[in-house]
Amino acid sequence: MRHDITLVVNGVTRRVSVPARRLLSDCLRHDLGLTGTHVGCEHGVCGCCTVLLDGEPVRSCLTFAVTVDGRRITTVEGLAGPDGLSPVQRAFAECHGLQCGFCTPGFLCTVTALLEENPSPTDEEIVDGISGNLCRCTGYQNIVKSVHRAAELIEEEESR
């Protein structure tokens, strides 16, 4: 049996018909064609599939699409604004906060929400905040730097 649901993805209302067992990650990728959300472990360990659900980061592989019928979802495709990459995305590019890029969509979503809640986090708060995202390339040091840089960029943007 299929269920007709409505998701507001990156500001666009999308109607889609899914079986109940469709994970939100698969719904985004397969039904809506938004392949920016990556799927790594499918049991909540790696963090690659992290998206924002009404602004809060959640694992899309541990959420059924039917459960979030009617909710607002932001994926990595929705982070950039009309003027280009978001401050968090620019900071990751600037500080070499990625190498292969597989984990990056999850990090970007997690960090976007982290900085909204805590605009100037300490090293410790950053490490705690990104502890649920795995990266096998960078060794995390440049990701921590990227988060600090993103905080600066956001502050600069807001004071302008």
Place this chain on the structure above:
Amino acid sequence: MKPAPFVYHAPRDLDEAMAVLAEAGAHGKVLAGGQSLIPLLNMRLAAPEQLVDINRVAALEPFGIEGAGVRVGALARHSQVERSAEVARAQPLLRQALKLVAHPVIRNRGTVVGSLVHADPAAELPAVLALLEGTVRLARVDVERDVPASEFFTGPLESALEAGELAVSAYFPALPERAGTAFVEVARRHGDYALAGVAALVRLDDDLRVATAKVACVGVGPVPMVADVSEECERRPASTVDWAGVARAVQDGTEPEADIHATAEYRRHLVGVLAVRALTEAARNAA
């Protein structure tokens, strides 16, 4: 992997949820935050025929102070309870424990009551409920019962919840006067399930001597292992208690097992060290 197919129910209110659960009986499984259940479904370690998604039942969302304690509804997320200042004032052990539950992103979806019902012997919240002697409220059509923690956890991943029942809330008694709590654990990586962990509650008397000292240990038995070590503290001030003796008493009450992560002996060692850390920290918080 992907979950096996199931029949999906999305009740809008409590009555409908109860009715659906009653009909589903042993074939029904409740979905709340899904942060333990969906991994099991994805790995096909579980394949319930019917899933009852309670995420639309608004009556299960509230949490807060009730009488001399904190009542947490079945849809209250870890992160919401963790952030609540009034909950932290009434019972600080909840926030202390919640900070150790998985990762922040998991805590945005995972629920407190869901953790209790999942009853993982390595999880933090069952230990909190056991230490504080809290209760879980289980409901079916027209019947409700409050089950004390000591009877709720019946084995690894097993609880007193019966087919057709819904855990609607949990109740955590508030911190008594002149009491303090602490939760410490050792995990291989931050956010992993702990190899061993200890929640402690210490109450001091008017002369700041230890009147009550209790611990609940995780990862070292089939259920949270509660030990009252008040007697071993000999009503001394925390600075002169024979902590080595207390640690031995705690260790004697545990039944650690070996697995790929740690030997039984190592877990036994950890629980002794952690018990002293947790109890001394709880005593400091009580003063």
